[in-house]
Amino acid sequence: MLTLPPWLQRQTQGVxxxxxxxxxxxxxxxTCTHCGSQQPGLWGYGRHFRKFHHQGGFLALITWGCVALYLLTLLVNVRGVRTEMPLEILVPDTSSLLMFGATGEIPLFTLHRWWTLLTAAWLHGHVFHLGFNLGWIRYLMPLALDFYGAARLVVLYTGSAIVAALLSSVVAHYGSGLPPLLQGAYISVGASGALFGLFGALVAHGRQTGSKALEETMALYAGLGFILGFTLGSVDNWAHLGGFLGGFALAYVPGLRSRQPQRLYEVVLALVCLGATALSLVVSVLHWWWIQ
Ligand SMILES: [Zn+2]
Known part of the structure; x- marks a missing residue:
């Protein structure tokens, strides 16, 4: 008899x-007898959602998802892997990054691969890039999770990543005459747009709750991140700005504000975001094979 893996098993009795x-x-x-919410057990999958929320499931998904995809982009073309010292160690071949869903002006405006708005935040350009982003996300995520809850955070994270990729690509397309430091990205990967979205959402939470310390600390971190981006070079600064503004603005959307009970539509929206991202990855690889 076929046994479903534990994370697919539906609870049919108990509490x-x-x-x-x-x-x-x-x-x-x-309906919940305490707060009146509909489907409080999420059709038997409430325990899985709780793991996703309280046991850092979303953080684990981002961490292992980014690590696995980074390894895949290396393995799919091992000969193309290069190292550009001192910081850019184990850089995947550009075509491998494009295959798995790198975004930017070329993928969006030339290749019309618009789904890469969702996939690029899960790809990384070298070991330091991956480690730096994941380190910061692991530091910020528990805080953000506490204030926003897992479902709302998935929506904020995904939305910030989309705004980040879009702003940088649009600036690259229409601002080719800008000085090099102010140009957008022609090919871009990395979770830093979404990471800046977390900064933006945490600044917004600080402003909404009167927590000056949180607001100022997160604004300072984001400011230092911007400065670091400009000094390092080959960093997508417009994506950082777009991610920050995206996270900040989305945190002011009435349904997505912090410190509210999670609602059923937010859980469904979070599942749509994750499902669309996974589907975009598959479409990205298949489409790349198709156009080669
Ligand atoms: Zn309830």
């Missing part, structure tokens, strides 16, 4: 913590 108010309810209850 579960409501996804909105966290209080115990029957898994079969259509």
């Amino acid at each position: 579960v913590n409501c996804y909105a108010c966290q209080k115990l309810v029957s898994i079969t209850a259509p």
